[in-house]
Amino acid sequence: MxxxxxxxxxxxxxxxxxxxxxxxxxxxxxxxxxxxxxxxxxxxxxxxxxxxxxxxxxxxxxxxxxxxxxxxxxxxxxxxxxxxxxxxxxxxxxxxxxxxxxxxxxxxxxxxxxxxxxxxxxxxxxxxxxxxxxxxxxxxxxxxxxxxxxxxxxxxxxxxKEIEELGKILQNPVRPLVAIIGGAKLETKLPVIYNLAKVADKVLVGGRLMFETDRRSLPENVVVAHDDVGTKDIGEGSIQIFREVIFPAKMIVWNGPMGVFEDPKYINGTRQLANSVIASGAYSVVGGGDTISALNKFGLIDKIDFVSTGGGAMLEFLAGKTLPGIEALNSSRL
Structure with missing residues (x-):
């Protein structure tokens, strides 16, 4: 390229x-x-x-x-x-x-x-x-x-810059590396969870995904939220477990909120995780429109080390897929 x-x-x-x-x-x-x-x-x-x-x-x-x-x-x-x-x-x-x-x-x-x-x-x-x-x-x-x-x-x-930053996560991560995957769309996120589980020390799963994943089939280093608030946010028990994983991290990649953060009743999980990511001092990479919107809402977006512009593109990259646009640049011979 x-x-x-x-x-x-x-x-x-x-x-x-x-x-x-x-x-x-x-x-x-x-x-x-x-x-x-x-x-x-x-x-x-x-x-x-x-x-x-x-x-x-x-x-x-x-x-x-x-x-x-x-x-x-x-x-x-x-x-x-x-x-x-x-x-x-x-x-x-x-x-x-x-x-x-x-x-x-x-x-x-x-x-x-x-x-x-x-x-x-x-x-x-x-x-x-x-x-x-x-x-x-x-x-x-x-x-x-x-x-x-x-x-x-x-x-x-x-x-x-996008390729370099996301490539670091897959090829040369600083450890412990923690991945946080939330939101919905299991068919899109599941390949990401499996691929990140190969390189991350822990993968934390929340949001709607906690109800859609088959926990028994996931790798051992994947931790799925176990309690919830009205099925629209992760519960206090999961927040505490996630915090304990996030605190010692040296690198964190995050895509997808923990709940329906737009509603004040279900904002706590996403807010608490955002604060934990910042407090950890880890090198942080986030992406996805909802995650970015949440961090903007909390006034924390400027404390993230790298904000990816890619939603679907970021997920496909982290799932180990070849992006057509990147392949086209790599194969350009003119």
Missing amino acids: KSVAQAPIPGKRIIVRCDFDVPVENGKVVDASRIKNTLGTLRFLLDQEAKLVLISHIGRPKKPDKDFSLVLVKKILEDFLEREIAFQDKLTIDREAPINLVENLRFWPGEEENNQDFSKKLASLGDLYVNECFAASHRAHASIVGISKLLPAFAGFNLI
Whole structure:
């Protein structure tokens, strides 16, 4: 995989697959963290006198929908970069503009279908391609996989950081390593539990998963919460056991809350674990939208050492799966 730092940039038009899949409420972006994560790569390219074509998506629209338009991020980007941006609602660009922002790619069926003609259309917009969207790199979409076969392809700085940080957990962890897996979606989380059990000293399981897992079939180093509060949070007994495991940890990876933390009646498990993770002094890596939302709610997100932008991508990586977007960058020969 080649870093964007290795790309022949000056004078080139660079297509950057960004992660602008930000939460929107009442037509306003409520958390610009993902936009901020792209700025290092974008500023580096602009400093090298490149022209930029920014492509991304918001949400899961089935057709063009103004509530999912990337025009919502245009002003935020302009403020961050201190430059004007030309917004394009079709797959065209203003070749005189230093920065073009193309409309939500998921407005076109060819994006999620990884359609070859759509990929060629995207590739025609620039000279080089940079993937700066780890969060969608588990998707074999045109802007992630198809385009990387048609142009010289490079990895953005944040994507490289994601791979390095998550790779440390699987390949070179500091011990004791404790993994915390919560939330729901057993079919997604179970492979992660099994794979992390091979490398972690302990894997703690809470949230809805505590009711869905077959404890007898799990590895011995997996500890499943044993009591609950109204089936919507882990109980005091489990909190105490989890604390005792977390306290001596030197590295912690966490994906998924312990309960329905949005409801004050069921916030305690997630809050107590968050405080324990911070108090342990361990190197901490967290990911998943709900986990990040909880830590933001508790005012603790800034005390986490690395916050992954990937939800599903993080889980598939930790499950030991090959991400199509990463494989495409590794196999790029142009």
